[in-house]
Amino acid sequence: MSIAELQVCAVEAADVTGGVCVVRCIGGVARSGQVFAAGGLRTRLRGIERYGRTVGSFDAGHVARVHLTGPVVALLARGQVLTYVPPDGHALAELEDWLATGPPLLEEPHPEHLRWQATFSMQDERLPEEVRLRWARVALTALDRLGRPEEQPYVRRYLLQRFGPGGDGDPDRDPVALCRDVLARFELTPDQAAAQARVWRDLPRPDIVRLRRIKNLIPCTEPARPYLAETDPLAAAVDAWTAVRPGLP
Incomplete structure (x- = not known):
């Protein structure tokens, strides 16, 4: 139902x-x-x-x-x-258990509605920080269930901006993991993207959509970049993509 x-x-x-x-x-x-x-x-x-x-x-x-x-x-x-x-609740803990192991609920929320509710709750500054972080994990799991993992970097970007890196090894707030995840989604090198951007009006629609997706994802690395060591090749890669972004359609 x-x-x-x-x-x-x-x-x-x-x-x-x-x-x-x-x-x-x-x-x-x-x-x-x-x-x-x-x-x-x-x-x-x-x-x-x-x-x-x-x-x-x-x-x-x-x-x-x-x-x-x-x-x-x-x-x-x-x-x-x-x-x-529902009368018996659907407290945050119940939703966490349901998402983790799949026990039945009286009424199961659609993943899209669950994602919206979880995203709203993680941004609700009236809630304690730990509760907001738990809602963020619900949002990430809901995106998995929706088959939209490409949207997860936006949630993790928000977590880094608001709460900083997880001192307890929280992978959802790991700056290095976030940057690697974002860059792994790009099917081009920065030079290739820049070359395509110069003639983007002549490209097939799928190629234009890909460039715009890259442009939208690059800012997800911004809150993570200060935590990367300057000698880390990952930092150089992030900087290269940041430099290319203004020219993307």
Whole structure:
């Protein structure tokens, strides 16, 4: 069963007791009385209005005006996703266990929704650092399940920027590992990329997309570069790609 997800379209009113939002259901079925998570905070869906009348539920693809409880409503922003929390939870620890070993959950989150929730939570400065780091690992695992490991360097870049290298040997915050991973994804040398960039308008579309992908990934090495030894060949390789980037399409 798909887990219920609500995306905020607008916050119409909010105070310490709750508020009213216009939301779109982007997964599952949202029902009055359900509890939803916004990062580490919770809110209860206490009423649903559609076309001027009260309804008990609405499903994916539809928009509704909803009444939510709690001060968290005042913190919501357009585009934010609220994830249904089943009666037995789906605490961070449960999600970690599920991703690691696959025990069944009452309702399993779609990896894309899980990635969004985990990414939002790792950036939530109201949460303790250790909790944010755990959410980051959930985001990385979700990207694996989505078959999009090429997006993992962006998460690891964020971790290095915000928290620095992991002193406990955390591979997700290893500057050397991040740079090696990024450069290993490039199928060209810096000289080859620079040569193609000079005539990029004449290239086939796949080659242009490849150059743009390289351009987008190069900045992932920026927070890692200060931690590389100047005599390390990896540092020279990162610098070479950084110099090429401005000329890429």
